[in-house]
Amino acid sequence: MKSRASIKGHPIHPILVTFPIAFFTGTLVFDVLSILKDNASYRQTADYLELAGLIAAIIAAVPGVIDYFFTVPPASSAKKRATQHGLANVLLLLIFAAAYLLRVKASFSVVIGLESAGFILMGISGWLGGTLVYRNQIGVDPRYAGAGKWNEAYLKDQDKLIEAAVSGELQNDQMKLLHIDGKRIVLAKTAEGYVAFDDRCTHKGGSLAGGMMVCGTVQCPWHGSQFASQTGDVKAGPATKNIHTYETLVKDGKIYLSLSTV
Structure with a gap:
């Protein structure tokens, strides 16, 4: 990160x-x-x-x-x-x-x-x-094709929908780390649309925002665990538990996030 x-x-x-x-x-x-x-x-x-x-x-x-x-x-x-x-x-x-x-x-x-x-x-x-x-890549700024600049924001939980980004802010396979009242969530854009998931690999707790997103699959930078960003399912270990995902909504040129898990 x-x-x-x-x-x-x-x-x-x-x-x-x-x-x-x-x-x-x-x-x-x-x-x-x-x-x-x-x-x-x-x-x-x-x-x-x-x-x-x-x-x-x-x-x-x-x-x-x-x-x-x-x-x-x-x-x-x-x-x-x-x-x-x-x-x-x-x-x-x-x-x-x-x-x-x-x-x-x-x-x-x-x-x-x-x-x-x-x-x-x-x-x-x-x-x-x-x-x-x-090993843990603390202080490392990842630069992979399409990653864009490091994107991070601090937001407030508004009970219903949280404005997380604006249209055009993220390119395909680009991620944004959101801090919402102490909770860390990654907002990302895939070819199918926007997705959101916990910024924590279920293996050793690595930051997924500091990893890599390719074709809708996010990879932890620590040990290479891969997850489907849309469903949170494990696609490759060593992680064995899925990550939590969240609902997103695009409306009036803005991307909204709901903290209720999918």
Whole structure:
């Protein structure tokens, strides 16, 4: 799914995390060098790097939090992984902060121990973050033939019919993600007309809006499950349960949606 914290489609969080990773790694390296070389200047360099790492980590966390709440699909395996990623980042930030505050007062071996633990945790967090991007495609803006630009809107449940789009807004096989009072629904146009269905693969909770629509079949971007967009029936696994579909109505050049499931 396209990141909500992005610049021209490029997610900001993966760009910014390179700075705390570099700073914290440099901190540990220069602290070790200060012991091996018995050189105070190395330790002073580590002081500056650790402070820079703490500041950079806080800045990088801002777009990360935005993506956690607004990009990662809820009730999905990616949400659980993103939670673990976030908690690991908070913990390693606290560890490096403790090491920074103890640099003068505590034994230097304690500081090195904390920084080593933080470095290992940073590797684990990075592994989780990489999985979120490369496997769960968080922050990935899909570009396939006919997909069009990422289309997303926040609407209110009006009890009966909800105005979801205007005629001509979507081309064939193009999708639009709708947030309706916390519920995520995909509106799409097929050769047979407009369809609407839940934005959640029944396998692992992947966002179908971030997948691909071809000839009325929507494919989950995570593991390739396919569903008939008109009926919600599973056409290919690993998913075994159908997705919910919703009624649509075209009237006076507008496309309306009813939240009553078909």
